[in-house]
Amino acid sequence: MKRHWVLALIVVNVAALAVLAVALPRQMLSPGALGQGHAALAEDCFACHVPWHGSAADKCIGCHAVATIGLRTVKGLPIAQTQRTPPFHQALASPDCMGCHSEHAVPRLAPVAQFTFVHALLNQGTSANCASCHTAPAGDFHRSAGTACAQCHVQTHWKPATFDHARYFPLKGDHNAPCATCHVGNVTSSYTCYGCHEHQPAAILAKHRRERIATIDNCVACHRGGHQTREEGRERRGERERD
Numbered sequence: 001m002k003r004h005w006v007l008a009l010i011v012v013n014v015a016a017l018a019v020l021a022v023a024l025p026r027q028m029l030s031p032g033a034l035g036q037g038h039a040a041l042a043e044d045c046f047a048c049h050v051p052w053h054g055s056a057a058d059k060c061i062g063c064h065a066v067a068t069i070g071l072r073t074v075k076g077l078p079i080a081q082t083q084r085t086p087p088f089h090q091a092l093a094s095p096d097c098m099g100c101h102s103e104h105a106v107p108r109l110a111p112v113a114q115f116t117f118v119h120a121l122l123n124q125g126t127s128a129n130c131a132s133c134h135t136a137p138a139g140d141f142h143r144s145a146g147t148a149c150a151q152c153h154v155q156t157h158w159k160p161a162t163f164d165h166a167r168y169f170p171l172k173g174d175h176n177a178p179c180a181t182c183h184v185g186n187v188t189s190s191y192t193c194y195g196c197h198e199h200q201p202a203a204i205l206a207k208h209r210r211e212r213i214a215t216i217d218n219c220v221a222c223h224r225g226g227h228q229t230r231e232e233g234r235e236r237r238g239e240r241e242r243d
Contacts, residue, residue: 057096130150148187
């Protein structure tokens with residue numbers, strides 16, 4: 001007998017929920033009010049949703065043409081461009097609108113979804129070209145480094161940078177020079193000390209051979225701080241030989 005009452009109670013609750021869903025769809029089904037831009041669609045759920053499948057990117061693209069997102073409004077009016085919000089939707093690898101956007105203000109007791117932009121959403125060509133969206137920081141160092149941001153930075157965060165120049169060669173005195181002086185073409189995987197007029201390979205090699213140094217391919221191995229005494233150089237060479 002008790003089992004029949006339980007089943008009856010379940011049936012009554014399901015029926016009540018079905019009636020409320022039909023009579024008060026927004027209160028029963030909606031996760032919250034729409035934002036100002038979509039407020040006019042508050043009574044038209046299927047403008048954005050597909051029955052039994054939720055919201056769909058195809059519905060978004062019906063109004064927001066990917067080619068004009070960030071450039072024009074849905075009414076075709078031009079959008080003022082700023083460096084803070086450059087148009088980038090055209091470079092997305094796929095139009096997954098819900099990967100970053102949610103137009104409903106969820107109820108207070110519901111968990112709030114965190115939508116974070118990640119560079120992996122961009123196509124490969126744009127993801128590797130930081131300057132397509134970002135302006136290089138002001139300052140001589142970044143200005144001379146060009147657009148090879150990935151040599152020091154990663155896409156998940158700007159700070160801290162992954163390279164500490166002082167660890168390998170302190171930029172002191174005359175060596176506080178533009179990057180391209182030592183890194184030709186701003187290629188930081190290699191360097192040369194012959195970017196300054198007083199350095200001539202033949203003359204430098206002759207001086208080093210008098211000190212029984214056969215090669216000068218890696219100057220900073222001995223001259224870590226730039227200018228260095230003969231004694232310091234000998235000590236450093238002795239350390240390398242012992243290693």
